[in-house]
Amino acid sequence: MMNRKILLHSRPQGLPTEDTFKFEEAPIQEPEEGQVLVKSIYLSVDPYMRGRMNDSKSYVPPYPLGEVITGGVVGEVIESRSDQFSKGDKVLGMLGWQLYNVADADKLQQVDENIAPLSAYLSVIGMTGLTAYFGLMDIGRPKAGETVVVSGAAGAVGSIVGQIAKIQGAHVVGIAGSDEKTDWLTKELGFDAAINYKTTPNMKEALEKACPNGVDIYFDNVGGDISDAVMTQLNDYARIPLCGAISSYNQEEGSDVGPRILTKLIKTRSMIKGFVLGDYADRLPEGAKMLGQWLAEGKLRYEETILEGFDRVPEAFLELFQGTNIGKMLVKVESTE
Amino acid sequence: MMNRKILLHSRPQGLPTEDTFKFEEAPIQEPEEGQVLVKSIYLSVDPYMRGRMNDSKSYVPPYPLGEVITGGVVGEVIESRSDQFSKGDKVLGMLGWQLYNVADADKLQQVDENIAPLSAYLSVIGMTGLTAYFGLMDIGRPKAGETVVVSGAAGAVGSIVGQIAKIQGAHVVGIAGSDEKTDWLTKELGFDAAINYKTTPNMKEALEKACPNGVDIYFDNVGGDISDAVMTQLNDYARIPLCGAISSYNQEEGSDVGPRILTKLIKTRSMIKGFVLGDYADRLPEGAKMLGQWLAEGKLRYEETILEGFDRVPEAFLELFQGTNIGKMLVKVESTE
Known part of the structure; x- marks a missing residue:
């Protein structure tokens, strides 16, 4: 029985290609004292991983070349x-x-299928749900009646952000890239409005219409032109949790230009703050408790786009940048057939 | 005895011109019950006033056309x-x-020449000193050993920001527009380094040299290219109090483009916040107390550029954008001769 793994073969320029990844077979390692052998069930693919494929300073170190790529995994001991x-x-x-990981036991967390499906530990009650929770609640701080705009709204983080904002009594507007997604946001998740940026000729006008009282919170997952448009609609004392900028992840650093926003931020005394989930390491139980409670109460719905088969991990990762997924993108290692 | 006043005659496109202002004579009004008649001694001219000359939404309403321009004034009852x-x-x-104002007594504050010169109530212990204090201390939150960069460093706000940062034990770097200014910052005010952006070919390199440990706080008065350069040097969890963007005040809204900063803010989990002194209305006594104390202890120095004569108010205002002033720009209504 052999292990199979996916290595970072070369650092991509722009979108990752076939040459970025390399599949390799190797014998399965034996766990040492204090370790366990874990068979992968679900692998998480996330936009932030693109940043780790560059050799540049960020909140997590770059993936080393020639080594296995890491991320969130649910598996069986x-x-x-x-x-x-x-x-x-x-x-x-x-x-x-990889199919099998040897891991230090104290770096793993037990999960319970009786509480939620295994995949949920990588989505709604996992990293992306918690990211939505802390970014919105700690930086955004929504109040009833305020307007919350979320970009990447049909994604794993955005879809949870919008629903939590609704629970807080906000007027919620999502921005996404297909009619299927915007329909899902308004008809299934209860967003007040949703804008398909790909078919909307004038985002500023569309936002003015969808946000007649301006924008109090902009939860940003995408950056670029979409964010430029939202910034024009900020109310006084707006808050902007910066979660991602997927529009620029495949661009060379510094090459991305757009309207400068500092004057607008002064005029409105608004606040922008970048964050990652790791900033809330000491508050994770609070987030997990609230997400679990809303889920149990039926206040929170979630979707997952699951590709089946270990070979499809690179494909799943690339689809993140094509925006084909609704909700959390995951790979189920073994096909169900 | 006639009053003389300066009205907003037309809304400037770009830099204000002669046509922006209109001098007018009128009889001096009589105070009613609860009012006083104040003879102007010092008038404050400030960059934020340029914004009020536009007909656009901001934290203060636009100056009405054909009416007298308002700002900070010290005078005698x-x-x-x-x-x-x-x-x-x-x-x-x-x-x-104007030479004479009728004012509601409850909107005035008594000042005491025995505590500080009258002009200081419009500078170091007035609006600009307080702006420096709250922006730096509440948003920047400097810690000993951190690096603080301030743009517009030789101005009324920036020069106080840098000195307060030094009092807090920070490494302080100022950016200003002449060797006279940078010399003043390092030799008189105790800044650790100062960069003359007008003679520095590569701001990024100059900042790397002046800030070997990166930038923890960037107190921004100017925006534009200078801010673009500082943003490349941010450390993790940097804080950016946004006080002004004088480089863009004379530009058409939305015409100002530059590198997008959102990705950098995410990578470093940094925070930008626009603010105005009015946000701290309930904490003004705290700021005044601290500034007064540091001044009395000799820890805080300040400079004023004072033009003499009421006719020179427009000239003083325009010089703000030419960067000729060191410290606070004021007009003394009566010439000393």
Whole structure:
């Protein structure tokens, strides 16, 4: 029985290509004392990983060339040399894109299929749901009656942001890239309005119409032209949690130009803050509790786009940048057939 | 005895011109019950006033066309119909650019020449000093050993920002537009380094050299290219109090383009916040107390550029955008000769 892994083969210029990734086979390693062997069930692919493929300073170090790419993984313990886990336990961890991971037990978290489906630990009650929760609640701080705009609204983070904002009593407007997505936002998730930026000739006008009282919170996942348009609609004391800028992840650093926003921020005394989930490491239980509670109460819906088969990990990752997914993009390692 | 006033005659496109202002003579009004008549001694000219000359939404309403321009004024009560003030009292208020103002007594604040020179109530212990204090201390939150960069560093706000940052134990770098200014910053005010942006071919390199440990706080008074360069040097969790963007005040809204900064803000989890002094209305006594204390202890130095003669108000205002002033720009209504 061999392990299969996906290595970072070359650093992409622009969009990752076939040459970016390399599949490799190797013997499965044996866990040492305090470690377990985990068989991958779901692998998470996320836009932030694109940044780690560059050799540049950021909040996480770059992926080393020639080594296995890492990310969120849910799997099953198939061999344990730790008191913390038994064979058959399901666990969540930051592990490699490979069929089998040897992991330190104390870096894994047990997950329970009876509370939520395994995939949810990588989506609504996992990293993306928690990112939505803390960015919106801690930086955005929505108040009832305020207007919240979210870009990348049909994505794993955006779709949860909008629903939490609705729970807080806000007027919620989503921006997404297809009619299927905008329909889902308004008809299924309860967004007050949604704008398909790909078919909207004038985003500024569309935003004015969808946000008659201006924008109090802009939860930004995309950057670029879309953010430029939203910035024109800021109310006084607007708050802008900066979660992502997927529009620029495949661009060379510094090559991205647009309207300068500082004057607008002064005039409106607005606040922009970049954040990552790691900034809230000490508050994760609070976020997990609230998300779990809203989920149980039926206030929070979530969608997952799941590709099946380990071979499809690169394809799933690339689709993030084509915007084909609704909700969280995941790979199920074994096909269901 | 006639009053003389300066009206907003037309809304400027770009830099204000002769046609922007109109001098007018009119009889001096009589104060009513609860009012006083104030003879102007010092008039404040400030960059933010340029914004009020546009007919656009901001944190203060636009100056109405054909009416007297208003701003900070220190003057002497020459007639009182209020219990609050006696003839001869010196007062500070938001009053008109005119020789004589009739003002509601409860909108004026008494000032004391024995504590500080009258002009200081419009500079170091007035609006600009307080703006420096709250922007730096509340948004910037400097810690000892951190690096603070301030643009417009030789101006009324910037020169105080840098000195307060030094008091907090920071490494302080100023950006200004002449060697005279940078010399003043390093030799007189104790800045650790200062960069003359007009003679520096590569601002990014100059900042790298002046800030070997990166930038933790960027107190921004100018926007534009200078801010673009500083943004490339941000450390993780940098804070950027946005006080002004004088480089764009004379530009058409939305015409100002530059590198997009959102990706950098995410990577560094940095925070930008626009603010005005009015946001701190309930904390003004705290700021005044600290500034007064540092001044008394000799820890805070300040400079004023004072033009003499009421006719020179437009000239003083325009010089703000030419960057000729060191420290606070003021007009003394009566020439000393």
